[in-house]
Amino acid sequence: MTARIGIVTFPGSLDDADAARAVRIAGGKAIALWHDDDDLRGVDAVVLPGGFSYGDYLRCGALAARSPIMEAVLDHAARGGAVMGICNGFQVLLEAGLLPGVLVENAGLKYVCRNTCIEVVDGTGSPFTAGLVPGQKMVIPVAHNEGNYFAGDDDLQRLEDNGQIAFRYVDSDIHGPANPNGAARDIAGIISANGRVMGMMPHPERAISPELGSADGATMLTASLEALVS
Amino acid sequence: MSDIMSAPHQHPAMTFENAASMGLSREEWDLIRTRLGRTPNLCELGIFSAMWSEHCSYKSSKRWLKTLPTEGPQVIQGPGENAGAVDIGDGLAAIFKIESHNHPSFIEPYQGAATGVGGILRDVFTMGARPVALLNALRFGAADHEKTRHLLSGVVSGIGGYGNCIGIPTIGGEVNFDSSYNGNILVNAMAIGLANSDRIFRSAATGPGNPVIYVGAKTGRDGIHGATMASAEFSDETESKRPTVQVGDPFTGKLLMEACLELMASDAVLAIQDMGAAGLTSSSVEMASKGGLGMEMDLELVPAREDGMSAYELMLSESQERMLMVLKPDATETARQIFEKWDLDFMPIGKVTETGRLVLLKDGDVACDIPLAPLVDDAPEYDRPQAEVAKRPVLASADISDDRPVTEVLTELLCSVDLASRRWIYEQYDSQVMADTIAPPGGDAGLVRVHGSRRGLAASTDCTPRYVEADPRTGGAQAVAEAWRNLSAIGARGLAITNNLNFGNPERPEILTQMAQSVLGMGDAARALETPVVSGNVSLYNETDGSAILPCPVIGMVGTIEDIGAAVGMAPAAGLTLVVIGQTDATDDGWLGVSLYARNLAGNPVAAPPPVDLEAERRNGLFVQQQIASGAVAAAHDISDGGLAVAVAEMCIAGRTGAQLTLPEGGNPHGWAFGEDQARYIVATADTPALLAAADLAGVPAATIGSTRNGGELQFGDEGAISVGDLSNLVEATIPALMSGG
Numbered sequence: 001m002t003a004r005i006g007i008v009t010f011p012g013s014l015d016d017a018d019a020a021r022a023v024r025i026a027g028g029k030a031i032a033l034w035h036d037d038d039d040l041r042g043v044d045a046v047v048l049p050g051g052f053s054y055g056d057y058l059r060c061g062a063l064a065a066r067s068p069i070m071e072a073v074l075d076h077a078a079r080g081g082a083v084m085g086i087c088n089g090f091q092v093l094l095e096a097g098l099l100p101g102v103l104v105e106n107a108g109l110k111y112v113c114r115n116t117c118i119e120v121v122d123g124t125g126s127p128f129t130a131g132l133v134p135g136q137k138m139v140i141p142v143a144h145n146e147g148n149y150f151a152g153d154d155d156l157q158r159l160e161d162n163g164q165i166a167f168r169y170v171d172s173d174i175h176g177p178a179n180p181n182g183a184a185r186d187i188a189g190i191i192s193a194n195g196r197v198m199g200m201m202p203h204p205e206r207a208i209s210p211e212l213g214s215a216d217g218a219t220m221l222t223a224s225l226e227a228l229v230s
Numbered sequence: 231m232s233d234i235m236s237a238p239h240q241h242p243a244m245t246f247e248n249a250a251s252m253g254l255s256r257e258e259w260d261l262i263r264t265r266l267g268r269t270p271n272l273c274e275l276g277i278f279s280a281m282w283s284e285h286c287s288y289k290s291s292k293r294w295l296k297t298l299p300t301e302g303p304q305v306i307q308g309p310g311e312n313a314g315a316v317d318i319g320d321g322l323a324a325i326f327k328i329e330s331h332n333h334p335s336f337i338e339p340y341q342g343a344a345t346g347v348g349g350i351l352r353d354v355f356t357m358g359a360r361p362v363a364l365l366n367a368l369r370f371g372a373a374d375h376e377k378t379r380h381l382l383s384g385v386v387s388g389i390g391g392y393g394n395c396i397g398i399p400t401i402g403g404e405v406n407f408d409s410s411y412n413g414n415i416l417v418n419a420m421a422i423g424l425a426n427s428d429r430i431f432r433s434a435a436t437g438p439g440n441p442v443i444y445v446g447a448k449t450g451r452d453g454i455h456g457a458t459m460a461s462a463e464f465s466d467e468t469e470s471k472r473p474t475v476q477v478g479d480p481f482t483g484k485l486l487m488e489a490c491l492e493l494m495a496s497d498a499v500l501a502i503q504d505m506g507a508a509g510l511t512s513s514s515v516e517m518a519s520k521g522g523l524g525m526e527m528d529l530e531l532v533p534a535r536e537d538g539m540s541a542y543e544l545m546l547s548e549s550q551e552r553m554l555m556v557l558k559p560d561a562t563e564t565a566r567q568i569f570e571k572w573d574l575d576f577m578p579i580g581k582v583t584e585t586g587r588l589v590l591l592k593d594g595d596v597a598c599d600i601p602l603a604p605l606v607d608d609a610p611e612y613d614r615p616q617a618e619v620a621k622r623p624v625l626a627s628a629d630i631s632d633d634r635p636v637t638e639v640l641t642e643l644l645c646s647v648d649l650a651s652r653r654w655i656y657e658q659y660d661s662q663v664m665a666d667t668i669a670p671p672g673g674d675a676g677l678v679r680v681h682g683s684r685r686g687l688a689a690s691t692d693c694t695p696r697y698v699e700a701d702p703r704t705g706g707a708q709a710v711a712e713a714w715r716n717l718s719a720i721g722a723r724g725l726a727i728t729n730n731l732n733f734g735n736p737e738r739p740e741i742l743t744q745m746a747q748s749v750l751g752m753g754d755a756a757r758a759l760e761t762p763v764v765s766g767n768v769s770l771y772n773e774t775d776g777s778a779i780l781p782c783p784v785i786g787m788v789g790t791i792e793d794i795g796a797a798v799g800m801a802p803a804a805g806l807t808l809v810v811i812g813q814t815d816a817t818d819d820g821w822l823g824v825s826l827y828a829r830n831l832a833g834n835p836v837a838a839p840p841p842v843d844l845e846a847e848r849r850n851g852l853f854v855q856q857q858i859a860s861g862a863v864a865a866a867h868d869i870s871d872g873g874l875a876v877a878v879a880e881m882c883i884a885g886r887t888g889a890q891l892t893l894p895e896g897g898n899p900h901g902w903a904f905g906e907d908q909a910r911y912i913v914a915t916a917d918t919p920a921l922l923a924a925a926d927l928a929g930v931p932a933a934t935i936g937s938t939r940n941g942g943e944l945q946f947g948d949e950g951a952i953s954v955g956d957l958s959n960l961v962e963a964t965i966p967a968l969m970s971g972g
Contacts, residue, residue, distance in 0.1 A: 011573065012481050014397030018665040050663075052395045055481030111390050113660045143394070143660045173886075175653065175962070206665045211679070211794055 003028040003225040006043035008073075008089075010035040010064045014051035015086065015205060022205035023047070026221035038068045044228050045082035045127075046073055048089025050143070050203060060103065060146045061091030070096055082228055083197045084128055087144055090189070090199030098197050099190055100159070101151030106144070107182025113143040115213060116180055116202055117172030118188045123163015126195030131223020137170065138216035140202035142180050147201040149183035149190070159190055166191045166198055241271035241597070248272070252279035258610060265604035273541040273590065273598045278605065280508035280546060281515055284770050287609040290736035291768045294749040298763045299756050304725050305764055311432055312353040312504060314764020315425070316726045318790050322680065323427045324687055325359035328367070328420035328730045328786040329506075330769035335417040338475040339384025340391065343417050345478040345550055347392040350421040352504035355487050356553065358431040358494045359423025362664060363678050364393050366403040366419050367691040367730065367784040371412030373647040373968055378407070381415055382655075383969060389419065390658045395480035396487065399667050400659035401676025404691055407647045413774030418730040418767075420786040422689055424680065431494060433503040435521035435556045435582045440500060442514070442525060442580040443562070445569050446486045446552040449510070450535035452476050453548025482551040482574070489572040490553060498561030505552040511545045513554040514580075515588060519606040526589040527580030529597065541590055541597035556582055616746055617739035622700055625823035625837035627901025632831070636893070636903045636946040639831065640875050641957060643904070648826055649872050650964030668794045673884075674719040674868055679794050686794040688722035690787055694871070695780035697839040700824045702744045704842055706751030706783055711847045711908060713787035714759050715868040718851035719911055721797045721858035724789040727756060729766040734778025736770050744781040745770075751842075752783060758844035759851070761787060791859075798858050801885035802865035802914035804940040808881075808889060809921055809932050810874060812850045812910035816933040817894030820905015826871045827904035846909040853930040854911050862921055869910040874935070875903035875946070877912050882944050883958045891936035893947030903946070914938060 005023045007030055009016045020030035031043050035053075040046060053064035064070065070092070077083050077098055085093040093099045106112055120136045122129040132138075151159070159165050166189035169179040179186045181201070189200025204217030249259040252275065262278050263269055270278060284290060300308035306323050307315035313327035331346025347364060354361050366389055371378050382405075393400050398421070435442075453476035493499060501521065503513040510532070518525040529544045539547075557565055562578065569576035583589070588605070590598035632639070643649055656671035668686055669677035675690040692712040698705025714724045729752060734741040756762055772779045791797050802808075810816070822828050823837030857863045865885065869877045875891075882889050894902045915921045918934060925932035945951035 012395075012484055014484075014663055015665075018663070021665065051397060052481060052484075055395070055479070057481070110387070111394055111658045111660070113394075113662060114657050141662050143662060145394075176657075203662070206662050208665060211668050212662070212665060 001229045003045065003229045004031055004043045006031045006033045006040055006046045008033045008035060008046065008048050008069055010053035010067060012052040012055050013049050015049040015203065019047050019049040019205045022208050022217060022221055025208050025218050026225045028225040033069055035067045035069050038072045040072045040076055045084065046076060048085040048092050050087030050089060053088055053092065061088060061095040064092045065095035077197055080194065080196055082127060085199040086203055086205065087201055090201055091146065093197065093199040099192060099199050100155045101149055103146050104148045104150050105146050106148050111145040112180050114176060114180065115139050115141045115174050117170050117174055117178065118167040118202055119170040121165045121168055122191055124191050124195035126191045126198060127227035128198040128224050129166060130227030132220060138220065139214040140204055140207045140217055142202050144201055147181040147183065149187045151184065156184055162193055164191050164193060167200060243269040244272060244275045249275060249279065252276065253283060254279050258282060261610065265608065266600060273545055274600050276542045276546045277511050277598065280511050281605045282609050285507050286512055288768055289610045290612050290614055290770060291731060291745060292611050293613050294746045297750060298753045300762050300764065302760060302762045305762055306427060307430060308764050309766060312356045314726065314728060315357065315430055316764060317427055318687065320683065321427050323425050323430060324422055324788050325354055325357045325425055326420065326422040326728055326788050327353050327765035328418055328728045328784065329353065329767040330416065330418045330730050330732060332414065332416050332732065332769050332772060334475045335385055336415050339381045340388040341475055341477050343385040343388030344392040345476045346417050346419045347389055348478045348480060348483050348550055349506045350419045351396060351398065351483065352506065354421045354423040355490055356431065356502050356504045357425065358429050359425035360491060361398045361421050361423040363422045363676060363689060364398050364400040364419065365676060365689055365691045365786060367693065368403065368405045369411045369416035369782055370407050371415065372409040373407050375409065375412045379969055385417055386655050386658050392478055392480045394660040396484045397663050399661050399663050400671065401661055401667060401678060402671050402690055405652055405655060408695065408780050410780045414772045414779050416732050416782055418784050420691060420728065422687065422788055431499055431502050433501055433517050433520055435501045435517040435523050435525065437500065438523060438582050438584045440556050440582045441559060441562055441578045442527060442582060443555045443557055444532060444577045444579045445555060446574055447479065447482045447549060448533040448535040448575060449544055449547045450549045451539065451543055451547060454543055454546045476548045476550050478550045485572040485574055486551050486553065489569050489574055493565050493568050496564065498557050498565050499555055500558060501556040503554050505554060507548065509546060509548045515602060515605050517554065517556065518588065519602045524583035524585035524587045524602065525580060526583050529590055529592040531577055531579040533575040533577050541592040614736055614742045615739045616743040619702065619743060619747065622836055622838040625828065625835055627819055627822045627898040627905065630822060630832050630898065630900065632900060635949045636875055636899055637949055637952045639900060639904065640879055641952065641960065643826060643830065643872050643876060644879055644957065645960045645964050646830055647964060647968065649876060651962045653962060654965040654969060668797060669720060669799065673799050674716040675722060677720055677794065677797055684793045684795065686722065686791040686797060688717050688720060688789045688791060690716035691784055692716060693782050693784045695782045696824050696829060698744060698748050698781040698783060700839045702747035702781065703751035704839055706748030707755040707842045707844065708908065709783055709785040710752055710755035710759060710761065711842050711844065712870055713785045714761065714847060714851050715911065717787055717789040718854045719866045719868045721855055722789040722791040723855055724759060724761045724787045726764045726788060727761050728786045729763055730784040731768045732772055732779065732782040732784065733770050734773045741778055748781060748783045755844055759848055796859050798863060798865055799884065800865055800867040800881050802881055802887060802938045803885060804887045804938050806864055806914040806916055806938045807918040807934055808878065808936045808938065809913050809915060809918065810910060810935050811854060811913055811925065811930060811932050812846065813933055814931040816892060816935050817902065819897045820873055820901040821907045822901050822905050825873065825904060825906040827900065840906050840908050842908050850909045850911065850930050853925065853928045854913065857913065857921065857924065862917060863913045863915055865914040867912050869912060873904040873906050879944060879957060881912065882954045883961060885938065886954065887938045888941045888943040888954055889936055889938045891946050
């Protein structure tokens, strides 16, 4: 069975076309969703892609979190539906209250675009990490100005204890510090307690072939899509 | 709207003083009154001064630009449109252009650079192309100048601020530092897009009576008369011109791009032009005059951001993210729906006429009624005087006495701001959005995959201003040759170029000489390498208080590679032979005149730059391309600033590998190591005999200079080895240290 993956386009979304291509490469069917609609068209999972939704005016993701499509996404998540937010999409998930914490300006006070090495941590059994084993390392690029994950100590401890940290930045031979943005506890992505909502700063949809520097994103998404419809 | 053809008497007539304040000469003022048969009003004078500015009219450069080759079987659109277009096969066209935003970026670096990127992207998507790559060419003052940090930081974040937010990858660029840019930096931005060859949109208005539509952002009082400012010299007071710097909004730019491309998928658009320099003035004048028609617009209908804007302000504003279109009358409603979907203004503001005149209405009155011909076709054109080019002596490398080890000099050169790693800069640019970037910044040329195919689109921006200053004709040719080499070094063949001519005041003969001669050299090279010029931009008067910049005619070259899988980088593995292509003997002494070595370490003696042999450039480049395509070359790098030793060290750093090189016996080893002889590459190969035999067959000089090795040490002859890891750390530290004030 082919997974039907809805990809939301907000005004200012940039990685919507890339995400659709990655979904197709991973064996799924990409369904375009528009910010001003409130219909998810029966998709199995929703991807909130990267970009600068609504120009990132006010705060990154804040306006997008209040758009009509997000009401449908909230209902979908409340019913246990799967949602993945990448980069700006992760920011939207936090602004919508689907995941805890905030993403603040990078510790280096600059936009950063480069490859990172992330390690799989997830202990929730999420479909988004279905094909990956804890400790497995992947090379996935980041490109953001506000990717510095922050939450209160209690929230951070709860994320650790519940296995809700999806990915951590780890050392590798890539130039620069392992953690590109100063994120608390080197967090690159987190997952809801039920494993159905995941947000991550790195862009798996850009790591889809060896010629682009890594195919690890395609590997990850292929297994995720299989898990979503099995 | 009525067809009012009478002269607009109600407005106060202007004087020469008004004209002079807009940058017009006495002769130009007299010419305007002769052509009009009367004295212009404020709005009309503003339109003349903008259209006759150097920026819009090319009045000092046109005579020389006409000498450039602009045709070839690959050319679909040469200079004269918003951007040039070349056929890249499979029914696709690459559409590209480079443009400067020098003056605004000095006054307000973030906004100046950001709107430079926004403007060049509009030029490309106006032609119906989806932009797929950005590059830039930047020049800053001395690294230790008080403004350099502030300007570099602002320009880089401005380029990223626009490019990252609109979602087009920045895949290449170049940055150099020289004290001549202390008071006048250069910010040139280049954009490349892809379109179907049979769906390219142009700007000539058609069909009298057809509606003229304004779309995009509203018009405000920002950037008024920016084109005129960009055509004047700087002085201490220029910084008070901050209000003439436009403010960009990449979010609106993204919506405008999507709306335009969506509309262009239909057949609604007859003509389209972006509102760049001189805003509504240049867009309406150029569309009407290219169509051999006229245009009438009611300025009351222009969507305005502020109340009470005058006709003059509306026509001269350079507010960003705006377009002017001529649509098929029956497609207007469909078009309106697309722009409303993207939350953009869409307003019919006038119509195409047969009058050959630009008629503007405001407050129920004629604010402007002028013939179009004098604005464009009869614009002044100057054949300004040149000065003699002094013949410079050849610098013999034996005349430079410095017996330091090669590695010591190499380390010093590599860690200078001229050669240090640009990572601090390019990591602030999103180089991977669109998920087609094969070669991000940091290599010889950027490379993106043509979406959905195996073909690659390669590009590079290049110029070596110190060569141009030393010998303008050679320097102009060298800029083209170096761009060709950068593409060849990844395995791509150059197809065509765009140029950005950055010079000082052309009214000074020595400056005009730099421009004229370098354009001639550029033409020589473009003909020899079959890379015609398809678009470009001229930025003159780059002077502050009478002191001109080092001349900088930047070349942006675009080319293709059949299979992205065959492209190589500059990072070799260990155990490969290093072969220098373009040099007959491993021990050839090198050309040190006007080299980076001579400038930085030998007192910068007056000398001739390395000669450019265009036949050798062509032959060697084609050979390297062929060897890469056949898989015989595992890594390649062109030899440019800093010479052979620098090129080898950069390869070692990229590949994290060591290398052992043979030093020549006798002669000046620094000439061999740091000479900047042209038409050369270093390639790494696993099959040296085959490569040397192929070179021999092709009549291409080639010589083995050493090999890469494990252990991470770089060694020249029996000098002490240096650690490539240490070298890499030093090279990476230079710009971060500069920017942190260290």
